[in-house]
Amino acid sequence: MSMELDSDRLVDAYLNELATEAAELPAGRRDELLADMKAHIAEARAGGATSEDEIREVLRRLGRPSEIVAAATDGLVRVEVPPRLRPRDFVAVGLLLVAPYLLSFSGLVAVIGWGIGVGLLWTSNRWTVVWKLVGTLTWPIGYAAALFLDAFFQAPIWLSLLADTVITIGLITALALNARAPRQAS
Template identity: 40%
Template sequence: MNTTDQHPLVAAYLDAVARETAELPAERRAELLADLREHVEVSGAEGDDQIRAVLAGLGEPRTVAASALAEEAPAGPAAPPSTGRTKLTAILLGVSGVLLLLNPYAGAIALIVALVLLWGAPQWENRQKLIGTATGAAVPFVVFLGALLGDASRIGPMEVLLILAFSLAVPALGAALLLRALRR
């Protein structure tokens, strides 16, 4: 062993780096400490002032550890979003329109849950969340507007089919757009 390895300043520095890198795999931590130790030895520093200068050049132990931990993190893309939660959001959003017509309470609950899941999900951007919200809320909005403006006695079979088609198509389109956005 070199005398710099036994120097109290070097030992304290290496101990601090070892503590800060406790999350690293043992072999990676040992490699890092060996590299730091070698750097100090190769510098030929003697005396407290020179050793302090070399250690300062290496950086604070916390900074060295943060760099090592960042290098150890997986370089690939972020973990994929939970597919179960994503599918549930899309399904609830897609069926909320028909459910609102068949059972207003079940439809309202499905729509509210879908919107809460949608806005709490990190995988979609705000623009996509707004599109999902607009397509999900379109059915209750149109039904409410129709109730305010129209006379229910004038609704014939053609109007019922149009309302049903709208209630199926618009929320399903919103769900499809959300799922498509994930594949990009």
């Protein structure tokens, strides 16, 4: 049993390294390459390669993941991956972060700024629906935390505002970090 687990770990580590090396390939080519390598490994295992040493030999014969990817990219044109965030996405994230703090200046300006940020967020292709919901609810969640501290713990105003700020900055940072580059055509 332990020998099988060690063999599985070797195969998993090899395939993970291959996937990492192949990350820049078009999605279709990357998936095809990973499927081919999995098929070769499964075939070798079905042929009796079960021990850790036998699996190591199978993986050695397949070649290092960097060499496999280099061979797979031979003749392909490298395509630049667009950046995760475009200027309009930075504006969306900035408005979602700053607009709630404009309430002391003008409630209307704060709501309009936040609304524009939400609109830019939802029209962007850089986030999943879940992250768009997180971005949309950042202001209400932070505000709810401040109200909760005030109502249930009679926390000082500075503590309620600090909690609001930490939650808002944390959620907006997570939103920005979870932006994705648009998918490449395969």
